[in-house]
Amino acid sequence: MCNFTAAKLYILCMDGLEPFYGWTVAMKWCLCAWKKPMKQRKIIHVDMDAFYVSVEELDDPSLKGKPVVVGHDGPRGVVSTANYVARKYGIHSALPIAMAHRLCPKLVVVEPHFNRYKEVSRQVHEIFHEYTDLIEPLSLDEAYLDVTDNKRGMDMAVDIAREIKQKIRQVTGLTASAGVSYCKFLAKVASDFRKPDGLCTVHPERALDFIDNLKVEQLWGVGEKTAQHMHKMGVFTGKQLRGLTLQQLTTQFGKMGRVFYNFARGIDNRPVVTEWVRKSVGCERTYLKDLTSQEDMLAELDILADELEGRLARNSFKGRTLVLKVKFSDFQQTTHSITENIVIEHKDKIMTLAKALLDEVDFQQKSVRLLGITVTNPVEEEMQRGPVQLYIEWPPFPQPDEDTTQVT
Numbered sequence: 001m002c003n004f005t006a007a008k009l010y011i012l013c014m015d016g017l018e019p020f021y022g023w024t025v026a027m028k029w030c031l032c033a034w035k036k037p038m039k040q041r042k043i044i045h046v047d048m049d050a051f052y053v054s055v056e057e058l059d060d061p062s063l064k065g066k067p068v069v070v071g072h073d074g075p076r077g078v079v080s081t082a083n084y085v086a087r088k089y090g091i092h093s094a095l096p097i098a099m100a101h102r103l104c105p106k107l108v109v110v111e112p113h114f115n116r117y118k119e120v121s122r123q124v125h126e127i128f129h130e131y132t133d134l135i136e137p138l139s140l141d142e143a144y145l146d147v148t149d150n151k152r153g154m155d156m157a158v159d160i161a162r163e164i165k166q167k168i169r170q171v172t173g174l175t176a177s178a179g180v181s182y183c184k185f186l187a188k189v190a191s192d193f194r195k196p197d198g199l200c201t202v203h204p205e206r207a208l209d210f211i212d213n214l215k216v217e218q219l220w221g222v223g224e225k226t227a228q229h230m231h232k233m234g235v236f237t238g239k240q241l242r243g244l245t246l247q248q249l250t251t252q253f254g255k256m257g258r259v260f261y262n263f264a265r266g267i268d269n270r271p272v273v274t275e276w277v278r279k280s281v282g283c284e285r286t287y288l289k290d291l292t293s294q295e296d297m298l299a300e301l302d303i304l305a306d307e308l309e310g311r312l313a314r315n316s317f318k319g320r321t322l323v324l325k326v327k328f329s330d331f332q333q334t335t336h337s338i339t340e341n342i343v344i345e346h347k348d349k350i351m352t353l354a355k356a357l358l359d360e361v362d363f364q365q366k367s368v369r370l371l372g373i374t375v376t377n378p379v380e381e382e383m384q385r386g387p388v389q390l391y392i393e394w395p396p397f398p399q400p401d402e403d404t405t406q407v408t
């Protein structure tokens with residue numbers, strides 16, 4: 001999409017909704033684009049296939065062809081990831097291992113080997129660096145690459161993606177899937193499109209057709225709760241999402257409403273950020289036996305506070321908000337937070353706040369399977385920030401609602 005087309009698209013989006021604001025911003029953008037030529041970006045999202053379990057199969061070929069998951073095989077264990085054989089039985093990440101055994105009695109459970117996954121991840125990143133240093137890692141097995149100005153001077157991002165996939169296979173023996181597009185969200189959705197060992201490109205001129213057929217839950221920032229909310233509004237697809245006005249979306253979803261509004265129109269100007277600003281440091285634990293008394297919970301919080309103090313120091317992290325997470329035996333969870341004027345870094349302070357937060361929790365006579373404490377709300381954010389690559393000026397991008405599943 002050239003600058004002019006991008007600006008036109010933006011005008012189209014804003015037109016009729018917030019006419020004055022829309023035209024003002026669009027005019028500014030046109031002027032900006034005229035002053036500073038903007039290249040259409042080329043973004044690749046690479047995601048390793050069934051990552052942990054594929055590494056395990058590589059290291060122990062006798063696992064090949066069997067249904068395998070990585071996780072702790074205990075009453076409280078959950079699936080980190082399942083290979084494609086196990087997925088046929090309905091087994092997926094975050095499923096309790098006990099349930100996975102019920103779905104597939106022949107299931108093989110392998111303990112995780114994180115150092116091996118990190119080693120493979122490093123090899124994969126070395127390959128990325130042959131093409132670009134603009135790499136944004138999302139996890140050990142996933143990253144965005146901005147290859148607009150790549151080290152090889154290659155014109156076609158899809159050729160780079162193909163080469164990267166081949167090299168990953170040669171060097172590590174594993175397969176990866178890649179998505180190619182002009183923005184992050186489309187590249188990410190595309191990488192998932194033809195998994196495993198997939199390669200999918202979304203061209204700018206085909207973006208709206210592609211978006212039309214997406215389920216809303218495939219969009220970045222749409223977690224389970226948001227998807228249910230959209231379904232209640234009768235919105236299941238990208239096309240239906242585009243039928244909602246900006247006002248409808250911001251009324252229902254706050255700041256994220258504008259993000260969804262833009263995504264539905266193929267607009268996502270988030271840059272590939274080479275280094276993340278750490279937003280929080282925390283630790284949590286799932287207990288073998290549910291905790292029932294406050295005394296036990298305080299004893300466990302004491303252990304967590306110890307651990308958190310160490311992690312905060314090791315990461316030189318300074319934040320002013322403490323968040324307590326409590327997951328009940330029925331898997332419902334609640335979070336409570338408190339913000340201080342000073343940095344929360346010492347165990348004593350953490351414990352005082354954690355106790356106060358625990359008092360706020362309504363247990364409804366339920367026992368507790370998980371406790372977690374996190375320090376967030378970082379200070380001196382600018383000092384913790386690494387190099388950031390920006391192509392155009394754009395308002396700060398809101399973060400999605402916390403709607404994540406974490407394996408503990």
Ligand code: DCP
Pocket residue numbers: 047048049050051052053079080081082093094139141142195196405406407
């Ligand atoms: N992971 C985890 N807990 C989760 C999800 C993932 O521990 N709830 C770990 C194990 C995965 C790795 O992160 O191997 C990468 O996550 P992905 O979501 O990319 O899943 P996979 O790579 O396993 O599978 P896919 O082929 O769908 O990418």
Ligand code: MG
Pocket residue numbers: 047048049050051141
């Ligand atoms: Mg993966």
